[in-house]
Amino acid sequence: MELNHILDARSVAVVGASRNPTKRGYQAIKILLDEHYDGRIYPVNPKESRILGLKCYAKVSDIPEPVDLALITTPAKTIPAILADCGRKGVKGAVVIAGGFREVGEEGRRLEEDMVAEARRQHIRLIGPNTSGMMNLKSNLNLVGMHDVPRGEVALLSQSGNMALTLITEARLKSKLGFTYYVGVGNEADIRFHEYLAFLRRDPDTKAVLMYVEGMKDGRSFLAEARRTTQEKPVVLLKSGRSDTGRRSAGSHTGALAGGWEVARTAFGQAGVVLLTHSDELIPVVEALACQPPLEANRLAILADGGGHATIAADLLSDLGVEIPELSPRTQERLREILPFTASVRNPVDVAGGTDADPSLFADCARIILEDPGVSGLLMVGLFGGYGIRFAESLAVGEEEAAHRLGRLSRELGKPVIVHSLFAPLRPHALELLRHYRIPVYESLDIACRAVAELAHYGRYRRQEQRPLELELRPRDKAKPEGQRILEAARREGRGFLLEHEARQLLRLHGLPVPPERLAADPEEAVAAWRELGGGRVVLKVVSPQILHKSDAGGVKLGLADAEAVRRAWQEIADSARAFDPGAELRGVLVTPQVEAEGVEVIVGAKHDEQFGPVIMFGLGGIMVEVMRDVVFRLVPLDRPQAAEMVRAIRGYPLLAGARGRTPLDTAALERLLVVCSEVMEAYPEIAEMDLNPVLVQEEGVAVLDARVILGG
Numbered sequence: 001m002e003l004n005h006i007l008d009a010r011s012v013a014v015v016g017a018s019r020n021p022t023k024r025g026y027q028a029i030k031i032l033l034d035e036h037y038d039g040r041i042y043p044v045n046p047k048e049s050r051i052l053g054l055k056c057y058a059k060v061s062d063i064p065e066p067v068d069l070a071l072i073t074t075p076a077k078t079i080p081a082i083l084a085d086c087g088r089k090g091v092k093g094a095v096v097i098a099g100g101f102r103e104v105g106e107e108g109r110r111l112e113e114d115m116v117a118e119a120r121r122q123h124i125r126l127i128g129p130n131t132s133g134m135m136n137l138k139s140n141l142n143l144v145g146m147h148d149v150p151r152g153e154v155a156l157l158s159q160s161g162n163m164a165l166t167l168i169t170e171a172r173l174k175s176k177l178g179f180t181y182y183v184g185v186g187n188e189a190d191i192r193f194h195e196y197l198a199f200l201r202r203d204p205d206t207k208a209v210l211m212y213v214e215g216m217k218d219g220r221s222f223l224a225e226a227r228r229t230t231q232e233k234p235v236v237l238l239k240s241g242r243s244d245t246g247r248r249s250a251g252s253h254t255g256a257l258a259g260g261w262e263v264a265r266t267a268f269g270q271a272g273v274v275l276l277t278h279s280d281e282l283i284p285v286v287e288a289l290a291c292q293p294p295l296e297a298n299r300l301a302i303l304a305d306g307g308g309h310a311t312i313a314a315d316l317l318s319d320l321g322v323e324i325p326e327l328s329p330r331t332q333e334r335l336r337e338i339l340p341f342t343a344s345v346r347n348p349v350d351v352a353g354g355t356d357a358d359p360s361l362f363a364d365c366a367r368i369i370l371e372d373p374g375v376s377g378l379l380m381v382g383l384f385g386g387y388g389i390r391f392a393e394s395l396a397v398g399e400e401e402a403a404h405r406l407g408r409l410s411r412e413l414g415k416p417v418i419v420h421s422l423f424a425p426l427r428p429h430a431l432e433l434l435r436h437y438r439i440p441v442y443e444s445l446d447i448a449c450r451a452v453a454e455l456a457h458y459g460r461y462r463r464q465e466q467r468p469l470e471l472e473l474r475p476r477d478k479a480k481p482e483g484q485r486i487l488e489a490a491r492r493e494g495r496g497f498l499l500e501h502e503a504r505q506l507l508r509l510h511g512l513p514v515p516p517e518r519l520a521a522d523p524e525e526a527v528a529a530w531r532e533l534g535g536g537r538v539v540l541k542v543v544s545p546q547i548l549h550k551s552d553a554g555g556v557k558l559g560l561a562d563a564e565a566v567r568r569a570w571q572e573i574a575d576s577a578r579a580f581d582p583g584a585e586l587r588g589v590l591v592t593p594q595v596e597a598e599g600v601e602v603i604v605g606a607k608h609d610e611q612f613g614p615v616i617m618f619g620l621g622g623i624m625v626e627v628m629r630d631v632v633f634r635l636v637p638l639d640r641p642q643a644a645e646m647v648r649a650i651r652g653y654p655l656l657a658g659a660r661g662r663t664p665l666d667t668a669a670l671e672r673l674l675v676v677c678s679e680v681m682e683a684y685p686e687i688a689e690m691d692l693n694p695v696l697v698q699e700e701g702v703a704v705l706d707a708r709v710i711l712g713g
Helices: 024-034 076-089 106-121 161-174 193-202 219-230 244-254 261-270 279-291 307-319 329-338 361-370 395-413 429-436 445-463 481-492 500-509 523-532 563-580 640-649 653-657 667-683
Strands: 011-015 040-044 069-072 093-096 125-127 134-136 151-158 179-184 208-213 235-239 274-276 300-304 377-381 417-420 518-520 538-543 556-560 588-593 600-609 613-620 631-635 687-697 702-704 707-711
Touching: 011 024, 024 040, 069 076, 076 093, 076 106, 106 125, 151 161, 151 193, 151 279, 161 179, 161 208, 161 279, 179 193, 193 208, 193 219, 208 279, 219 235, 219 261, 235 261, 235 279, 261 274, 261 613, 261 631, 274 279, 274 445, 279 445, 300 307, 300 361, 307 377, 307 445, 329 361, 361 377, 361 395, 377 445, 395 417, 395 429, 417 445, 481 500, 481 707, 500 538, 500 707, 518 523, 523 563, 523 588, 538 563, 556 563, 563 588, 600 653, 600 667, 613 640, 613 667, 631 640, 640 653, 640 667, 653 667, 667 687, 667 702
Parallel strands: 011 040, 011 069, 069 093, 093 125, 151 179, 151 208, 208 235, 235 274, 300 377, 377 417
Antiparallel strands: 134 179, 518 588, 538 556, 538 588, 600 613, 600 687, 613 631, 687 702, 687 707
């Protein structure tokens, strides 16, 4: 509720107001006046008496009336003192335009922390810093300086002013889309993404939220709020920083911590967010979701006036997971009654010249198709809107009649209609009429299909039984005292990772199936350990605080089956380790049985993501994880149904399920292991990464063959 005084501010002080038209402090006042802002405007500049006809004040605390919001346009180093003065006046919020904070390095980070500390002392909430500003289009509160922004029903949150300008310009030129609010989120120093989203969820005029994100300070809180919001209205998001280069760029631009793409994709998907990877899809997709209902079932019809467009659309939609069902016999019969015998009426429907003399026939076909109970929506592709341009001007009348009927039909039946037209750039009146009826029109067939696919995906998400998305972590409920002692011992030694026998002990404490091991300080202890473990084939591995990657140091020996082989292997491992790192401390050599059972190797990993906290990874193991990258992620905590979804989500699942007549493996044991790994990550926040690779999945049970645990900073 405290954001109401900021995003719906009734009075604004412009700190750094100027008489110079090139300055932000002049432009802000001028656009507020030009656009007839509903509230009061107070210029603040100690050197001026009046600016643009408004009385000027030396400081905010001199203003006699209440002030909700301060727009601060002065340099970064002046901000803390200005906030202190705003606090004396009781200002509720401030928009900090200046850069030069966390995004520029250590000095800027300290300045940002000082600014936030002062704001909290004064009970002032901050937008920014390093922001392009904010707009409330409903009250004409424009603190961005962007002209001719269309009013509508989509809210925009962006960490890039240029991206906001791009999206607003595209909306104005290519759609009927308009905006309720825009916020340049900037560095998220105070107000976070999830707080803006909570405000927008409650706003009755906002029908959809559009976001450009580089990084989030509190990803888990955002996911919790996004899950609530997407039950009521769609959230469409473009996340940049997917590549290493992109992540570096994001850091230098806003100081945001851009996390791994796969983790972000999974996390946003679990919260029902529509996640896009192409910037030119943002406006079309949010327009479709804001203007049309989602598909009640994943069953779409295509109506075309040419086979090429129909076939391409069918291919694109099939690739995107949209079902193109054959129409019912009754529907096909009705279509044949009004279309030439050459028409295809199965789906896609190709009118085959049937509309050449009378384009209004499109509306007749659309009604017949949409009245089919097996159809949830319609995509029209081809020339509609251009018959009066391409063939004869008189045909434009029939197109306009069809546009009116299509608009009324969509409202009547409550099924979405999307139109692709190669004449869309010319904006013929028939297409403008469709937009008037809130039917989106696209010039790109690929983008039209993407918009339809997201209507289908969002509809499927809304239909699903929404199990609670558990995001709260409870470390004290899961931690074991002995496990905590293992981690503390590593910390005391200054180690950033657990030795393998320590990692195995930690996992065993939580009930994971780890084969037994013995730590041998010399060759004879290794032989004794071999006998104690049953005298079968064993594996020997070096144990050294300085050697994390054992194979690189020649520190692993396999298939040792007699005392002399074990004795010789211990010495060879010790010699190789000393040659690899003469300064390495050799704690001993780990002796563990070599698991001989058949099965499939998988990897179970975990990491603490910078934005979303702990996550679990699962996929095919061994070298396959590097070659195939067949892995999936889920957020911690993980329950058993989510673990089952993970196991079935990888492409290699048939290898576990018993492909080509093989015996199915114990996926139930694998699911239990995933849940326990989630509990371990939840129990010990000190763990930054954990790799169990390989894990052997057998006909009965699973075995963790190698374990690595990395500790955080």
